[in-house]
Amino acid sequence: MKRIQTLMKFTCLICIGLTGLFAPLQATAQKAPVPVGPVPNARQIEWYHREIIAFFHFGMNTFTNDNEGDGTASPKLFNPTALDCNQWASVLKRAGIPAAILVAKHADGFCNWPTAHSNYSVKNSPWKNGQGDVVKEFTDACKASGIKAAIYLGPHDRHDSRYGTRGYSDYYADQLSELLRNYGPIWEIWWDGAGADKLTQAFYTRWADTVRKLQPNCVIFGTKNSYRFADCRWAGNESGMSGDPCWSTIESTSIRDESEHISQLNHGEINGTAYIPAEVDVSIRPSWFYHPEEDTHVKTVSELWNIYFNSVGRNSVMLLNFPPDKNGLVPAIDAQKADSLHRLIEGTFKTNLLKNATIKSLHARGPNFKPQNMVDDLESTYCATKDANRTDTITFDLHSNKTFDVIKIQEVIELGHRTTGWSVDYSVNGKDWTPIPEATGKQCVGYKWLVKFHPITASKVRLRITSGKACVAIHTFGIYKEQMAKAD
Numbered sequence: 001m002k003r004i005q006t007l008m009k010f011t012c013l014i015c016i017g018l019t020g021l022f023a024p025l026q027a028t029a030q031k032a033p034v035p036v037g038p039v040p041n042a043r044q045i046e047w048y049h050r051e052i053i054a055f056f057h058f059g060m061n062t063f064t065n066d067n068e069g070d071g072t073a074s075p076k077l078f079n080p081t082a083l084d085c086n087q088w089a090s091v092l093k094r095a096g097i098p099a100a101i102l103v104a105k106h107a108d109g110f111c112n113w114p115t116a117h118s119n120y121s122v123k124n125s126p127w128k129n130g131q132g133d134v135v136k137e138f139t140d141a142c143k144a145s146g147i148k149a150a151i152y153l154g155p156h157d158r159h160d161s162r163y164g165t166r167g168y169s170d171y172y173a174d175q176l177s178e179l180l181r182n183y184g185p186i187w188e189i190w191w192d193g194a195g196a197d198k199l200t201q202a203f204y205t206r207w208a209d210t211v212r213k214l215q216p217n218c219v220i221f222g223t224k225n226s227y228r229f230a231d232c233r234w235a236g237n238e239s240g241m242s243g244d245p246c247w248s249t250i251e252s253t254s255i256r257d258e259s260e261h262i263s264q265l266n267h268g269e270i271n272g273t274a275y276i277p278a279e280v281d282v283s284i285r286p287s288w289f290y291h292p293e294e295d296t297h298v299k300t301v302s303e304l305w306n307i308y309f310n311s312v313g314r315n316s317v318m319l320l321n322f323p324p325d326k327n328g329l330v331p332a333i334d335a336q337k338a339d340s341l342h343r344l345i346e347g348t349f350k351t352n353l354l355k356n357a358t359i360k361s362l363h364a365r366g367p368n369f370k371p372q373n374m375v376d377d378l379e380s381t382y383c384a385t386k387d388a389n390r391t392d393t394i395t396f397d398l399h400s401n402k403t404f405d406v407i408k409i410q411e412v413i414e415l416g417h418r419t420t421g422w423s424v425d426y427s428v429n430g431k432d433w434t435p436i437p438e439a440t441g442k443q444c445v446g447y448k449w450l451v452k453f454h455p456i457t458a459s460k461v462r463l464r465i466t467s468g469k470a471c472v473a474i475h476t477f478g479i480y481k482e483q484m485a486k487a488d
Contacts (some may be wrong), residue, residue: 032369033365033387043455047219048277048317050099050317051318052098052308054088054099055103055283055319055320056101056324057289058112060108062326067289071109075110075122076126083328088100088329092147093147095342097338098147099188102135102152109159109160112135143289150219153179153189153191155192157421164425169207172207173206180214187217187218188221193226199225200224201228204229205229213284223236228252231276233250233265234287235281237266242305242314246266247444277447280318282321284298284334287295289323291356298334304338313451344488349408349478349480351481352408354479359371360394362392363386369384373475375478383472389471392464394465398459404455405454405480405481406451407477407480410447411445415473420443422464423441423442423463424436424461428458428459439453
């Protein structure tokens, strides 16, 4: 997540041309590698650097103990006794989560803001005598805490009788405009595909135009008939699991016809013509909305750690749902688990054990793209091979035995998917090499790929790039020891 800090520098570099990406300005500098295949836009680059996003499912279903309300429940039921979105934000700050999505309207049609276009909203609830606005409290809390605020506005609506008609298109466009005009920057809009089959591409073309006009930097999570406008895609499940491999590239029609292409959604397509990476949704509890009987079924830290490796660690972004309770608060147990996950991430990746290694590459491009760039913690440098070399062997001499159980590798995503095969070996005696089974025969790298395994003690490590679509461009490579940072 520390890579967020220099993101604006990345965006500026993109604007002046990718062919000069990161290349020093001296006349003697080596030419930078040329991008290959589809590459991310500025919104997607920023999105990737968030790594984890929070999801807040809160609304009428919270008070009817449902997950899928039918749109007939009375607004009088909505009455959180202690709603505090600042508490939500504090949970995220402690958990190191820098962005959050609020369900403004789920498929039951109940609106968490006093919309001018429906009576089925908080304005007809007893909460704050009808004067409340969950969306405003959420966006204000996010702004105060430096968290990116985003909105889920459910396309499916079981309450509104116009659903699927031109009248509904007008209604949805009006509500979308309200949210994008009146609540400050909206970082992402989430278009759920569930139940939304009646909504045609024409509907989404109109709505996407509204997004681009009012919030040009807003990321669009697209599915089915909104596929043409998607910056990120569904991963094909709600269990927090990306595929192995998981390419950012895909054929956009695979998103449109999702029921026939679950594997493609989960794995991406190496030769896909669109750059639409996976956002992997999962709830910290069994359900999306709060149910008191699930208080003893919150995911363990170990489960969350595995999900992190299978989402963020597989070239995707993790979308972790926190269901606030009827009081309007994130339960303490959910907050504690998220905090522990953060401390595990922070503690493990604090120290790259390759930091002081002697590094040698068979096909180094030149001093500006030297292999040492992979361990320097700088955003603006990376290791690259010569144009003719799509493979490489990079050896790290640790000078003493180190024990590690995690590997991290990151590609320069601005230059497109390049590496298509890689493996990691280790040596105990400095001569004989042993493959790490979990890190052998890997394919995808992308923004970030993580591998964990039983602890290994070695004095040398070897990264072998075995195949690629173009010359190698690796931003980071590291080995780490799993450990939890101390609590504040």
